[in-house]
Amino acid sequence: MTGEHGVYLYAVTRGAPRLCLDDLTGVASRPVRVIEEGELTAYVSDVPLTEFGEEPLRRSMEDLAWLEETARAHHRIVEAVARSAPTAPVRLVTVYHDDAQVRELLRERHSDFLTVLARVADRREWGVKAYAVQVPAQPAAPEPETGPGTSPGRAYLQRRRTALRGREEMWRTAAAQAEKLHDALTGIAAASTRHRVQDPKLSGREEPMVLNGAYLVDSAREREFAALARDMTDLEVEITGPWAPYSFTALPGEAAHDDSVAR
Amino acid sequence: MSGPAWPGGTPVRRSSIPGAPAQRESANLGDILERVLDRGVVIAGDIRVNLLDIELLTIKLRLLIASVDTAREMGIDWWEHDPWLTGANRELDAENRRLRRRLAAMEDALALRAPEESAREERQGRVQEEEEVDERHDR
Numbered sequence: 135m136t137g138e139h140g141v142y143l144y145a146v147t148r149g150a151p152r153l154c155l156d157d158l159t160g161v162a163s164r165p166v167r168v169i170e171e172g173e174l175t176a177y178v179s180d181v182p183l184t185e186f187g188e189e190p191l192r193r194s195m196e197d198l199a200w201l202e203e204t205a206r207a208h209h210r211i212v213e214a215v216a217r218s219a220p221t222a223p224v225r226l227v228t229v230y231h232d233d234a235q236v237r238e239l240l241r242e243r244h245s246d247f248l249t250v251l252a253r254v255a256d257r258r259e260w261g262v263k264a265y266a267v268q269v270p271a272q273p274a275a276p277e278p279e280t281g282p283g284t285s286p287g288r289a290y291l292q293r294r295r296t297a298l299r300g301r302e303e304m305w306r307t308a309a310a311q312a313e314k315l316h317d318a319l320t321g322i323a324a325a326s327t328r329h330r331v332q333d334p335k336l337s338g339r340e341e342p343m344v345l346n347g348a349y350l351v352d353s354a355r356e357r358e359f360a361a362l363a364r365d366m367t368d369l370e371v372e373i374t375g376p377w378a379p380y381s382f383t384a385l386p387g388e389a390a391h392d393d394s395v396a397r
Numbered sequence: 398m399s400g401p402a403w404p405g406g407t408p409v410r411r412s413s414i415p416g417a418p419a420q421r422e423s424a425n426l427g428d429i430l431e432r433v434l435d436r437g438v439v440i441a442g443d444i445r446v447n448l449l450d451i452e453l454l455t456i457k458l459r460l461l462i463a464s465v466d467t468a469r470e471m472g473i474d475w476w477e478h479d480p481w482l483t484g485a486n487r488e489l490d491a492e493n494r495r496l497r498r499r500l501a502a503m504e505d506a507l508a509l510r511a512p513e514e515s516a517r518e519e520r521q522g523r524v525q526e527e528e529e530v531d532e533r534h535d536r
Contacts, residue, residue, distance in 0.1 A: 140445045146438070188446050202426055209429045212437075226433040229446035239440060250438075261428060285504050291497060329431055336427040348436075374428055380436035 138183040140229040144211045146222045153218040161207040171240035216378035220255040258376035264369040265341035266308035311367045312345035323349035348381035
């Protein structure tokens, strides 16, 4: 073995591994293995520090193609693990010196991990994004007050007024509906959080996003949850998932890093 | 069955919700990045590499933080900065209403007494003024 390696950590679960590791290809096309300590199992890959050292990462994290490949590989492993057992996903590019250091983590945070894993057991994360449905820029509907005697100027102003009011109204209505939707979904979910709304460039949608929620839902209530999300509002709603519980596995004492938890 | 049924407006709605919740949608990159970069367990301490140590500003600005500003520009958080609740805009709104009333009255008066041709010219001139006010209002 030439060159230095680090131990890349994807996720932590409780109990012995219940999936076939041979089927998994991790970041940098590396195989995935486990480190078991106490009741916990860590999923890791050995990665070259020429790629996963701090300096190379500073550069490659700015490279969107590299980032996408790495994020998808990370995500793929986390998802596979999460399908097999309650899982605490670890943030992208968490790299340890060696196995001993990972074992130390599992020992030191043993009870914290168990608490988090108990919270997500038999539950999955669902994303609900809602978009404000755009009103047409030029309302096609005729003005009800416009009679044959109305001057062109007044008709113009009335149209303009209506368009402005329509846009204002759209925002108010959409934002209020997003709040209601989030509250109602939170009522069904075991836990919820609101992520920042995504820029249209990121969402790939023209319509502005008004809700980007994550919900940890009991398996038994998923159908009810989806039905509510689908039927409750006039907003355009998009459900994503199931996700590994990325948004709900903050270990005790790290919540302060996470601005969305406070919402 | 605790889900409240909100009697929400018109039934016209488009949705990409899968029929059954278990159905897997292929995740888009934005959703994945949002989670792997911003969620999940963060382990601080003396480890070899931690995302917190890496300067992520560019990516974050591009993907995440920028979206907040865009949202603000688009007025999604109108309840925080509602222009209609601020004094200046309310004045502008009132002024706009007053001008519209006056314009309407003048148009009506002109339409009654002036020949059709000149009345139209007058109106067009006035409408342009009104439009300027409207645009200020718009901002």
